[in-house]
Amino acid sequence: xxxxxxxxxxxxxxxxxxxxxxxxxxxxxxxxxxxxxxxxxxxxxxxxxxxxxxxxxxxxxxxxxxxxxxxxxxxxxxxxxxxxxxxxxxxxxxxxxxxxxxxxxxxxxxxxxxxxxxxxxxxxxxxxxxxxxxxxxxxxxxxxxxxxxxxxxxxxxxxxxxxxxxxxxxxxxxxxxxxxxxxxxxxxxxxxxxxxxxxxxxxxxxxxxxxxxxxxxxxxxxxxxxxxxxxxxxxxxxxxxxxxxxxxxxxxxxxxxxxxxxxxxxxxxxxxxxxxxxxxxxxxxxxxxxxxxxxxxxxxxxxxxxxxxxxxxxxxxxxxxxxxxxxxxxxxxxxxxxxxxxxxxxxxxxxxxxxxxxxxxxxxxxxxxxxxxxxxxxxxxxxxxxxxxxxxxxxxxxxxxxxxxxxxxxxxxxxxxxxxxxxxxxxxxxxxxxxxxxxxxxxxxxxxxxxxxxxxxxxxxxxxxxxxxxxxxxxxxxxxxxxxxxxxxxxxxxxxxxxxxxxxxxxxxxxxxxxxxxxxxxxxx
Amino acid sequence: xxxxxxxxxxxxxxxxxxxxxxxxxxxxxxxxxxxxxxxxxxxxxxxxxxxxxxxxxxxxxxxxxxxxxxxxxxxxxxxxxxxxxxxxxxxxxxxxxxxxxxxxxxxxxxxxxxxxxxxxxxxxxxxxxxxxxxxxxxxxxxxxxxxxxxxxxxxxxxxxxxxxxxxxxxxxxxxxxxxxxxxxxxxxxxxxxxxxxxxxxxxxxxxxxxxxxxxxxxxxxxxxxxxxxxxxxxxxxxxxxxxxxxxxxxxxxxxxxxxxxxxxxxxxxxxxxxxxxxxxxxxxxxxxxxxxxxxxxxxxxxxxxxxxxxxxxxxxxxxxxxxxxxxxxxxxxxxxxxxxxxxxxxxxxxxxxxxxxxxxxxxxxxxxxxxxxxxxxx
Numbered sequence: 001x002x003x004x005x006x007x008x009x010x011x012x013x014x015x016x017x018x019x020x021x022x023x024x025x026x027x028x029x030x031x032x033x034x035x036x037x038x039x040x041x042x043x044x045x046x047x048x049x050x051x052x053x054x055x056x057x058x059x060x061x062x063x064x065x066x067x068x069x070x071x072x073x074x075x076x077x078x079x080x081x082x083x084x085x086x087x088x089x090x091x092x093x094x095x096x097x098x099x100x101x102x103x104x105x106x107x108x109x110x111x112x113x114x115x116x117x118x119x120x121x122x123x124x125x126x127x128x129x130x131x132x133x134x135x136x137x138x139x140x141x142x143x144x145x146x147x148x149x150x151x152x153x154x155x156x157x158x159x160x161x162x163x164x165x166x167x168x169x170x171x172x173x174x175x176x177x178x179x180x181x182x183x184x185x186x187x188x189x190x191x192x193x194x195x196x197x198x199x200x201x202x203x204x205x206x207x208x209x210x211x212x213x214x215x216x217x218x219x220x221x222x223x224x225x226x227x228x229x230x231x232x233x234x235x236x237x238x239x240x241x242x243x244x245x246x247x248x249x250x251x252x253x254x255x256x257x258x259x260x261x262x263x264x265x266x267x268x269x270x271x272x273x274x275x276x277x278x279x280x281x282x283x284x285x286x287x288x289x290x291x292x293x294x295x296x297x298x299x300x301x302x303x304x305x306x307x308x309x310x311x312x313x314x315x316x317x318x319x320x321x322x323x324x325x326x327x328x329x330x331x332x333x334x335x336x337x338x339x340x341x342x343x344x345x346x347x348x349x350x351x352x353x354x355x356x357x358x359x360x361x362x363x364x365x366x367x368x369x370x371x372x373x374x375x376x377x378x379x380x381x382x383x384x385x386x387x388x389x390x391x392x393x394x395x396x397x398x399x400x401x402x403x404x405x406x407x408x409x410x411x412x413x414x415x416x417x418x419x420x421x422x423x424x425x426x427x428x429x430x431x432x433x434x435x436x437x438x439x440x441x442x443x444x445x446x447x448x449x450x451x452x453x454x455x456x457x458x459x460x461x462x463x464x465x466x467x468x469x470x471x472x473x474x475x476x477x478x479x480x481x482x483x484x485x486x487x488x489x490x491x492x493x494x495x496x497x498x499x500x501x502x503x504x505x506x507x508x509x510x511x512x513x514x515x516x517x518x519x520x521x522x523x524x525x
Numbered sequence: 526x527x528x529x530x531x532x533x534x535x536x537x538x539x540x541x542x543x544x545x546x547x548x549x550x551x552x553x554x555x556x557x558x559x560x561x562x563x564x565x566x567x568x569x570x571x572x573x574x575x576x577x578x579x580x581x582x583x584x585x586x587x588x589x590x591x592x593x594x595x596x597x598x599x600x601x602x603x604x605x606x607x608x609x610x611x612x613x614x615x616x617x618x619x620x621x622x623x624x625x626x627x628x629x630x631x632x633x634x635x636x637x638x639x640x641x642x643x644x645x646x647x648x649x650x651x652x653x654x655x656x657x658x659x660x661x662x663x664x665x666x667x668x669x670x671x672x673x674x675x676x677x678x679x680x681x682x683x684x685x686x687x688x689x690x691x692x693x694x695x696x697x698x699x700x701x702x703x704x705x706x707x708x709x710x711x712x713x714x715x716x717x718x719x720x721x722x723x724x725x726x727x728x729x730x731x732x733x734x735x736x737x738x739x740x741x742x743x744x745x746x747x748x749x750x751x752x753x754x755x756x757x758x759x760x761x762x763x764x765x766x767x768x769x770x771x772x773x774x775x776x777x778x779x780x781x782x783x784x785x786x787x788x789x790x791x792x793x794x795x796x797x798x799x800x801x802x803x804x805x806x807x808x809x810x811x812x813x814x815x816x817x818x819x820x821x822x823x824x825x826x827x828x829x830x831x832x833x834x835x836x837x838x839x840x841x842x843x844x845x846x847x848x849x850x851x852x853x854x855x856x857x858x859x860x861x862x863x864x865x866x867x868x869x870x871x872x873x874x875x876x877x878x879x880x881x882x883x884x885x886x887x888x889x890x891x892x893x894x895x896x897x898x899x900x901x902x903x
Contacts, residue, residue: 069545085543320787341790350788358788361781368774372789375774385770 015042024073033059035229046206048220052447055226057209061176065097066090096167097176106152114166142198157188176207211447213243225249267296270467277325286312288491294467301482302471309491310471314440318350319343349434353441359425362414367395402427419450440471546892565886573875594865595858603747609857613756614811615835616849617763622804625780631695632808633832634702635673639809640816642672644823648714658728673809674802681801685794721824731818752814763846
């Protein structure tokens with residue numbers, strides 16, 4: 001079967017093709033999600049599928065995994081044409097997909113989740129035997145999980161391993177990973193990559209869907225780039241390409257990784273946080289004496305590994321969490337432990353970390369979502385009534401100004417892609433003309449083009465003399481946008497730096513206070 | 526004799542057509558939900574016809590009879606509307622609360638309290654018997670609304686302040702409301718030992734069309750009363766609140782995503798209490814309208830479960846205040862004409878089939894159905 005393979009241009013060129021997709025066309029109403037796409041996967045390689053949000057990556061893989069059927073095109077598995085009518089068919093053919101959102105039963109154990117839906121244990125469930133099997137499988141692929149643990153007790157990274165084990169247990173030879181790193185902490189990403197390498201060495205083949213260039217360059221052997229449903233590069237060896245080239249293939253133009261930031265003298269202090277103490281959801285201390293200030297016309301970054309109090313700090317400042325000590329002053333006025341509406345009235349904008357759970361109401365229209373912060377004020381408010389003509393007019397203006405791509409402003413926002421949703425939120429928050437903006441992970445999960453747009457908008461706000469507190473886990477983003485950076489570790493500020501190198505910030509992020517770093521440096525120059 | 530399909534060699538023969546559901550990625554056009562709803566009702570009637578046939582009846586004649594008995598003449602149509610009147614108000618009460626995802630299952634109790642409040646005006650008495658209807662009726666309306674609102678306030682306050690599950694409290698308060706009414710009709714306002722109060726004076730009755738038969742002879746015997754007008758006004762008011770007012774925007778926002786509402790600075794506590802009160806007030810108004818428009822005295826069995834039917838009506842109307850009106854009329858007709866066929870049994874079954882079909886038809890709004898020939902898809 002393998003003889004019909006075209007000779008591959010690059011490494012592993014002679015490994016047999018396990019998957020061939022030719023001329024795949026998949027239409028959704030009004031959208032051509034896949035336009036004649038070719039894709040192939042060799043045995044024992046990691047092939048990345050790169051593209052912006054909505055470029056058609058997941059669609060293509062859902063076709064391969066039997067979830068969607070293509071309108072045209074052929075799929076060959078190990079050289080044989082196949083036609084899947086359900087994910088079950090795909091699994092029988094050795095293709096398993098790990099979705100972004102896990103499909104596990106939280107109250108059941110790892111083993112029970114893995115066995116779920118299988119035919120083999122019919123009546124008698126000899127759990128000890130299966131526990132052993134699962135443990136052995138985990139050991140073989142470097143996926144260590146306790147088979148007896150209940151899924152709800154596991155971290156996100158461990159749950160992902162369970163999903164992988166589930167597929168391996170079903171005998172998957174081809175694993176499709178849909179943006180596996182989106183939910184993982186940096187350390188967990190390392191662990192995942194190690195696992196993927198083991199699996200490849202065991203003869204599995206992996207398709208890695210991502211829009212993160214760094215990861216693709218790190219882990220993948222070859223890469224296929226999709227843009228607007230078309231493949232702009234098919235099976236390019238990562239050794240022969242560069243981040244810049246991939247970025248260009250992805251968005252169709254050169255991406256500015258360096259932002260254009262003009263020097264600016266900051267104005268008066270807008271946000272002042274003094275010795276703030278607060279607990280997290282579990283009642284444990286999350287903030288332990290945080291003090292910082294943000295001035296008008298500057299972007300202040302807050303760096304830190306996830307879970308060191310960033311979320312709680314943003315919540316206390318925006319009035320969504322009570323603090324147990326310290327104060328938050330906005331333009332000299334105390335706003336901590338006040339209703340969120342007070343901060344909003346005082347001119348605070350907030351780009352929340354969670355776009356769908358916090359930032360928008362999914363079933364309400366674009367208009368309704370855009371007026372969330374100013375429906376209390378004329379001209380949209382007319383006394384007790386709402387003037388929907390004004391609201392629609394307002395929404396249409398923002399739609400044009402911020403390039404929100406929707407058929408009309410009556411569309412419910414659940415129909416919007418991640419980047420579009422973030423534009424809705426940014427449009428709404430910026431339109432209030434804020435004195436202070438709290439931006440939490442404003443580019444998480446966005447593609448390169450959208451990230452650039454968000455960065456440009458934040459810089460424009462800085463030029464318009466807004467004070468901006470940027471909380472992010474992307475160090476590059478912080479370094480290129482911020483005028484100053486605070487580093488937070490276990491609810492304490494480790495120090496404040498300007499023009500610092502990544503090394504220094506890295507040390508602070510892992511718990512070394514700035515003074516200590518400076519002291520050590522002065523001792524050993 | 527059988528041809529093996531090329532695409533699936535070795536497999537047993539399978540039906541050549543297959544039905545596939547695909548999630549809709551764009552909103553269907555505006556007329557589509559309406560079409561689907563009518564289709565579902567039609568489907569349910571066909572199915573119900575089967576039930577009637579199985580029970581030994583003639584479906585066509587039965588349906589014709591139902592139609593005649595509920596829409597056949599001005600007189601019976603008026604009776605249908607009388608049945609629909611409390612359903613409209615109670616349906617609106619539920620629709621408003623459900624919009625904020627407050628599960629007010631207590632419309633029945635609020636209905637009883639509204640009836641009690643209106644009766645109290647006559648029976649305490651708060652107003653002398655010979656008061657002009659121009660004062661009597663507005664005061665009774667206010668009393669009914671107030672009593673219902675109080676009955677809604679209690680679970681609303683408990684929910685807002687102490688996060689007590691409103692489903693449980695509203696449900697339990699239904700029983701208290703019935704017992705409360707019973708106490709008064711058995712002990713306080715009993716008429717000669719019967720479990721009912723004395724008849725209200727004529728000037729405390731909601732005006733009926735029949736009252737104007739002298740001026741307009743067509744109105745003779747028509748029992749439609751002012752409550753219907755109150756119901757239609759209420760539908761407009763609820764629509765305006767929900768879609769054209771700041772408060773309604775807040776209700777919809779909280780209902781869709783309370784976290785986002787909190788983030789936008791909304792006061793959820795206050796809105797929870799207010800919505801429960803307005804919902805209770807609407808159900809109370811239903812009780813008032815029934816007691817002063819139909820029953821004309823306070824007695825035990827004033828509701829064949831209107832409060833619970835209101836829940837169904839709110840769902841079937843997809844929480845749309847205007848849709849509540851036709852759906853209530855449909856249910857009014859089924860309640861009225863169903864009795865002509867069989868006191869319980871078959872008409873209830875048809876009601877159930879309509880309900881299940883309509884709710885199931887929602888699936889078609891979210892998914893597209895495609896019938897494909899096997900082996901030809903790719």
